Amino acid sequence: MKEVELDCLGEACPVPLVKAQKKLAELEIGDILIVQIDHSCAMKNLPEWARTDGHNVEVEEVGDGEWDVIIEKVK
Amino acid sequence: MREKTRERYDVVIIGGGASGLTAAIYCGRARLNTLVIEKALIGGLATYTNEIGNFPGFPDSLTGLELMNKFHQQAKNFGVNFKLTDVKSVRMENEIKEVETFRNIFECKVVIIASGGRPRTTGAVNEEKFLFDKGISFCATCDAAANTDKTVMVIGSGDAAIEEGMFLTKFAKKVIVSVIHDTGKMDCNEIAKAQALANPKMEFKWNTVVNSFEGEERLEKVILKNLKTGALDTVIADTCFEFIGYLPNSEIFKDQLKLTKQGYITTDEKMRTDIPGVFACGDIREKELKQVATAVGDGSIAGVGAEKYIAESEMFRNQIMQKEKIGMIYIYSAIDAPSRELMPMLQEIEKEFEDKVKLNFIDIYKGRSLCDRLDCTASPMTIFYTKDGVVIDGSMDCSKPAIVEKLKSLI
Ligand SMILES: Cc1cc2nc3c(=O)[nH]c(=O)nc-3n(C[C@H](O)[C@H](O)[C@H](O)COP(=O)(O)OP(=O)(O)OC[C@H]3O[C@@H](n4cnc5c(N)ncnc54)[C@H](O)[C@@H]3O)c2cc1C
Numbered sequence: 001m002k003e004v005e006l007d008c009l010g011e012a013c014p015v016p017l018v019k020a021q022k023k024l025a026e027l028e029i030g031d032i033l034i035v036q037i038d039h040s041c042a043m044k045n046l047p048e049w050a051r052t053d054g055h056n057v058e059v060e061e062v063g064d065g066e067w068d069v070i071i072e073k074v075k
Numbered sequence: 076m077r078e079k080t081r082e083r084y085d086v087v088i089i090g091g092g093a094s095g096l097t098a099a100i101y102c103g104r105a106r107l108n109t110l111v112i113e114k115a116l117i118g119g120l121a122t123y124t125n126e127i128g129n130f131p132g133f134p135d136s137l138t139g140l141e142l143m144n145k146f147h148q149q150a151k152n153f154g155v156n157f158k159l160t161d162v163k164s165v166r167m168e169n170e171i172k173e174v175e176t177f178r179n180i181f182e183c184k185v186v187i188i189a190s191g192g193r194p195r196t197t198g199a200v201n202e203e204k205f206l207f208d209k210g211i212s213f214c215a216t217c218d219a220a221a222n223t224d225k226t227v228m229v230i231g232s233g234d235a236a237i238e239e240g241m242f243l244t245k246f247a248k249k250v251i252v253s254v255i256h257d258t259g260k261m262d263c264n265e266i267a268k269a270q271a272l273a274n275p276k277m278e279f280k281w282n283t284v285v286n287s288f289e290g291e292e293r294l295e296k297v298i299l300k301n302l303k304t305g306a307l308d309t310v311i312a313d314t315c316f317e318f319i320g321y322l323p324n325s326e327i328f329k330d331q332l333k334l335t336k337q338g339y340i341t342t343d344e345k346m347r348t349d350i351p352g353v354f355a356c357g358d359i360r361e362k363e364l365k366q367v368a369t370a371v372g373d374g375s376i377a378g379v380g381a382e383k384y385i386a387e388s389e390m391f392r393n394q395i396m397q398k399e400k401i402g403m404i405y406i407y408s409a410i411d412a413p414s415r416e417l418m419p420m421l422q423e424i425e426k427e428f429e430d431k432v433k434l435n436f437i438d439i440y441k442g443r444s445l446c447d448r449l450d451c452t453a454s455p456m457t458i459f460y461t462k463d464g465v466v467i468d469g470s471m472d473c474s475k476p477a478i479v480e481k482l483k484s485l486i
Binding site for chain 2: 012013014017018040041043044045047048049051052056057058059060061067
């Protein structure tokens with residue numbers, strides 16, 4: 001089980017989602033992907049996409065308008 | 076699987092939109108230990124719009140995100156806690172309620188449901204393929220800039236569809252609107268309609284619905300179907316914005332609360348649901364007008380309701396249902412003279428028993444909620460007797476000898 005960080009700071013939609021989808025595909029089941037974002041638009045689709053895809057998701061607001069989207073790959 | 080961590084709060088609010096944040100502001104200000112759980116962006120659906128022009132207090136209209144950030148900041152100022160995850164299940168029937176997420180179980184005295192709605196989709200062929208940034212969007216504000224000088228499609232003719240469509244004309248070179256109704260008929264307000272019809276960048280496809288979405292990786296074409304003629308019409312579009320209404324986020328509550336046919340939660344005017352200590356507010360409620368202003372009204376009522384419910388629970392447990400003495404709880408009504416006139420006699424009896432009996436009064440004219448905790452059918456001139464904090468008997472016999480005899484038998 002490894003933890004991978006993906007820096008999407010400064011990137012607007014749809015870039016964070018596309019990058020996260022690619023990265024998650026490379027990981028193994030049980031791995032954790034942490035996507036760092038600071039565009040609120042990504043907060044509307046990234047967690048929702050990952051949940052719909054069946055993964056476990058939690059988000060942490062690490063600063064004002066800056067988030068870590070934590071995705072545990074389950075399948 | 077790892078064990079879930081348990082945490083305790085006074086109030087857990089499910090959903091961080093306008094109604095949940097308002098409830099949080101009231102709870103936080105009342106010094107209740109409050110948690111808001113939000114699965115997406117704090118601010119809810121209002122963050123999907125570029126202009127909120129009808130929320131009082133902001134005459135130079137602002138974006139939904141700006142307005143909601145102010146709500147968020149205000150709640151933080153009052154010490155409200157936030158957790159960004161989705162609520163998976165709830166158990167609400169007991170006095171201590173449980174709200175479960177992926178890692179935690181949150182225990183609380185009050186649950187406020189403020190889970191709002193999510194955009195309805197068309198259900199057309201291939202729609203799923205293009206959700207999540209592949210060409211179908213529900214948020215003009217989010218995706219307008221990416222469509223500069225492009226052709227976009229809007230589905231719907233309500234206020235959101237037409238107002239967001241007009242906003243999109245500031246970026247896109249063309250906005251094609253699919254309207255289900257006959258030529259010239261729209262669901263939006265008349266002002267928006269007149270402006271939209273006069274907007275040279277807007278084009279309307281009357282009597283149409285989406286038949287399918289087509290494209291390789293991304294959306295390229297929307298195939299419309301004319302409801303009158305059955306003819307198909309291919310529209311080349313870079314993004315399709317759907318504004319055809321909203322569905323309530325109420326699935327996780329359906330086994331515990333009564334929902335309307337459409338899935339909305341019914342409450343009374345105090346935002347109370349059928350379960351004591353569970354409130355619902357905002358767009359998730361069955362109500363006439365779903366707007367930020369009404370979400371704020373609902374949220375404030377739910378927040379104050381939560382505070383009162385918790386205070387009353389404590390009073391009920393510590394005072395009315397005290398364990399130290401034999402308890403005599405007298406139900407009366409302030410506007411019912413006969414029931415009021417018995418009160419001095421009861422106080423006399425309490426005195427006669429010196430320190431062994433504790434008398435409490437409940438005035439049902441003030442509200443039934445305390446009385447309902449004992450027995451929801453009780454009427455004025457009922458006496459409940461308790462021992463060790465448990466109701467032993469209830470009686471409408473208010474003659475002095477009968478009461479004295481009952482008390483003696485309990486001591
Ligand atoms: C495009 C558009 C334009 C609009 N324009 C206006 C306008 O100009 N003026 C106006 O007054 N109103 C407008 N509205 C309506 C307004 O946005 C809503 O009435 C308002 O957002 C309702 O607030 P709410 O808190 O009840 O629900 P919501 O804003 O829907 O918030 C509910 C929140 O709960 C969260 N949630 C749901 N389920 C869960 C779960 N299981 N776990 C955790 N979190 C959960 C959701 O993610 C969401 O953030 C507009 C809406 C849209 C979509």
